[in-house]
Amino acid sequence: MTRYQRQTMLPEIGEAGQQRLSRSRVLVVGAGGLSATLLPLLAGAGVGFIRLYDGDSVELHNLHRQTLFGVDDVGQPKALCAQRALAQRNPECVVEAHPHRLSASQLPDALAGIDLVVDAADNFAITYQLSDECYPRGLPLICASVLGRKGYVGGFCGGAPGYRALFPQLPAAAGNCNTAGVMGPAVATLGAMQAQMALSQLLQLTPSPLGCMIHCDFVDWHLRQFRFDDAPEPEEPAIPFIDRAMLTAEDCIVELRSPEEAPESVAERVERILPPQIAAWQAPTDRRIVLVCASGMRAAQAAEKLAGRGITRLALMAANTL
Known part of the structure; x- marks a missing residue:
């Protein structure tokens, strides 16, 4: 327990909580900017198993914010590079790397045996697919998105409302990092908050991060938090994404x-x-x-x-x- 000594000193964690983390199984979708901070924190905290999906390869323009990678990783699959990096940080954490994108038909297999899902893909279509699958299964889902110097993180499903309760429809238009740019520290901050939410849920800490949304604005320097525990699910059935x-x-x-x-x-x-x-x-x-x-x-x-x-x-x- 020496590795986790400072963490287990917390009375709300202790040895029992550490054992809970070691038995936890987490699905992470996306190995980019959010995961550059998220993944080392999950592995460092002692999460026992991480199933990771990402179909991209490391590019030079990723490195300013995707700090899990180095120049020698350019051209290689992100999922495999992340797997190697996490093995160096904590070999007790098993990382099952899938160097391809997670599509709709693969979701049931990806979710099998999983305790919690982290959406780090920063892609609306994937977020809706994950929420639509996690909600009926009662699986907690931690989502985040960042653009420029603003972003949000929230806890959905697992007994809380799903993503569609707050956002019934896809946005009419939205930028992304490729078209609008993003600052690395903003991404790292939201990735760290995702990790904290995920660990808090795995440890069953109170109040629950599920049903909580936090908006981070590093332009005007403020954070806004609200709870949506009673947000109603849409009455109309969702139109599914397929592959x-x-x-x-x-x-x-x-x-x-x-x-x-x-x-x-x-x-x-x-x-x-x-x-x-x-x-x-x-x-x-x-x-x-x-x-x-x-x-x-x-x-x-x-x-x-x-x-x-x-x-x-x-x-x-x-x-x-x-």
Whole structure:
């Protein structure tokens, strides 16, 4: 217990809490900026098992904020680099690395035997998928997102409301690190807060981090916290995200991206219909309609218009997450 001595001195943790952490199994989705701080803190605290998914490789422009990696890691899969780095920090923590993106059809296997899920992908489509799977299973989900010098962290599911209780629909538009930029310390701060929330939930500390949202603003220098324990779940069933493995021969696949944006779509037989044309499109009523775009946002907006016309057999695909 020498490694965890300063932690077990806390009366709310002690040896019993440390043993609880050693038996804990955590799924982490994303090995980028948030995880650069999150993962060493989870492993350092003595979490016994981490299942990690990330399909990207380390690039030079990652290094200013993804401090788990070094120059020698450039070009290598992030998940495998993170696995090596954590093994050096705490070999008692078993890291099961999956160097590919976690898609909808893989979620049941990814969640098998897991006690808590951390969404560190900073991708709306993945967040909704994780929440939709964690909520009925009663699995706690810790989410965070950062852009520029602002971000949030929150605890969902596991007895608390799901992500859709606060955000029923995908946003109409949103930037990302590639288009709007981000500061490394802001990312590290939110990653550390994710780790604290995750460890507090695994240790069953009170008050629970589930049902709590914290907004961090490093522009105007303030933090705002609120609880949403009683937020109602949406009455309408969620339109699911799917992946290629979940397509059927009967599906009507609608590609919302232009040929210039996506010369090759997710399947051979697709209808290309740009978002402004959806309102006038005569959609089939006897087939499931699968709406495809890059992030899922345009697909969600098109699905909302079709649902308003009484079309209920809908699914979404975010091509950038496949």
